[in-house]
Amino acid sequence: MAFSFTDEQQAFxxxxxxxxxxxxxxxxxxxxxxxxxxxxxxxxxxxxDELGITGLTVPEAFGGQGFGPVELGIVVEEMGRALLCAPFFSASVMAASAIRHAASAGQQERLLPDVAAGINRATVAAQEADGHWDPAAVAMVAERTADGFRLNGSKHFVLDGMSATRLLVAARAAGSAGADGINLFLVDADSDGVKRRVLNVIDPTRKLAAVEFHDVAAERLGDEGNGYSALRAMLTDATVALANESAGGAQAMLDMAVDYTQMRVQFGRLIASFQAIKHQCAELLLEVELAKSSAYYAAEALAEGHEDALASASLAKASASDTFMRAAKTCIQLHGGIGFTWEQDTHLWYKRAKSSEVFLGTPDYHRELMLQAWPEEEVA
Structure with a gap:
């Protein structure tokens, strides 16, 4: 696949x-x-209002931009580079994707305009205490009642769960198992019976919450039993976006490392003149470029519906996560002692690298997914 950015994408x-x-x-x-x-x-x-990016992937019919994974990759790469603190990933990436893949036409018409306008911020509540990202691992049961559904149980590691106004909750029908009987349910975050608490996590720039549901009224999104496929599609979309974001973070670490080596003097010389330092920066540059290439290959594969899209998404996530962590560690080490201080900004990206490493699944988890998903003829 040959890939290059258009003039419009570069301007964007x-x-x-x-x-x-x-x-x-x-x-x-x-x-x-x-x-x-x-x-x-x-x-x-x-x-x-100014950029219109909160509805970047929302269809134009619902007030969005109607862009695809490549344009989304551009935006989140730059957000990762700038370490933006905003509910973009939870609302405009994960929730927007979940609604597109799970909701009925009428529900999309009602919910997606709010996503595009940046109001009624939604987030996906899928993970439970075991931390599994496999949609088939959902254990919460949705009880059918005369007037709809009721939820009881808890969700953990909910991205921006404290500030979200809507929750898209993964639950299953009583007696179902595996991929069967799973649906996404819409819940107003301030509904009776919803209790939220902030989680203490390593990355303060990415807020997580635990959410408890006590006999909470919920609206099912879409047809019965479509939750597994919707969650799988949403996770693929989000995995590619996270790979792009991590590549942007790695680029920020490379830039900071190179800039500092051209300022710091040791033994009467700039440390950028030392061959060992040059080698570290050059090797890191290659890794960052490979991570970007993997991420945009996955974005293009997803946009074009290629058969290796799922495998490419996991490959990109594993590559970008590993590269971001290595870039953050190298950047801190090249800064020397000051790199380990609170006043130096490098630790902010290091913590994001660590949280992104496990968010949506670890690199090892995605390498396993990649092998399972790779088209058989290519494996052969």
Whole structure:
């Protein structure tokens, strides 16, 4: 597959870069990560009103931009580079995808305009206490009642779960097992019986919550039993986007490392002049470029519906996660002692690298998925 960005895509990237340079400098990242919500409402609304990116993948018929995985990759790559604190990944990536894949036409018409406008921010609540990302591992049961459905149980590691106004909850029919009987259910986050608590996590720029449901009324999205396929499709979309975001974070670490080596003096010379330092930066550059290539290959494969799209998504996630972690570690080490201080910004990206490493599944998990999903004729 030959791939290159169009002039329009390059111009789009530059617009996003300028916006993020203004709205998400490290000082603002530090301010927002200390807040409960973890984002700035004014910046979020500007993302919706000025850039229109909150509805980037929402069809134009519902007020969105109607763009695909490649354009989404451009946006999240730049967000990863700037370490933007905003509910974009939860609402505009995961929830938007889940609604598109699970909801009926009428439900999409009702829900997606809010996603595009940046209001009624939704998030997906799928994981449970075991931390599994396999949709078939859903254990929560949805009880059918005379007036709809009721949910009881808990969800863990819900991205932006404290600030979301809507929850898309994965649950299954009583007596079902495996991929059968699973659906996504819409719940207002302030409904009676919903209790949320913030989780203490390594990455303060990415807020997670645990959510308990006590006899909570819920609306099923779409047809009965379509939840497994919808969750699988959503996770594929999100996995590709996270690969792009991680590649952007790795690029930020490479840039910071190179910049610092051209400032720091040891033994009377800039450390950038030492061959060992040059080798580390050159090797890291190659790894970052490979991670970007894998991520955009996966985005294009997903956009074109190629048969290796699922395998490519997992390959991209594993590659980008490994590269982001290596880039963060190398950047800190090249900074020397100052790299381990709170005042230095490198640890912010390191913590994001660590959280992204396990978010949506570890690199080892995705390497296994890749082998399972790869087209048989290519494996042979």
């Amino acid at each position: 990237r530059e617009v996003v870069q300028r916006f993020l340079a203004d709205k998400s400098p490290p000082t603002e990242v530090r301010r927002l990560m200390a807040t409960e919500s973890g984002y700035d409402e004014g910046v979020w609304l500007a993302m919706a």
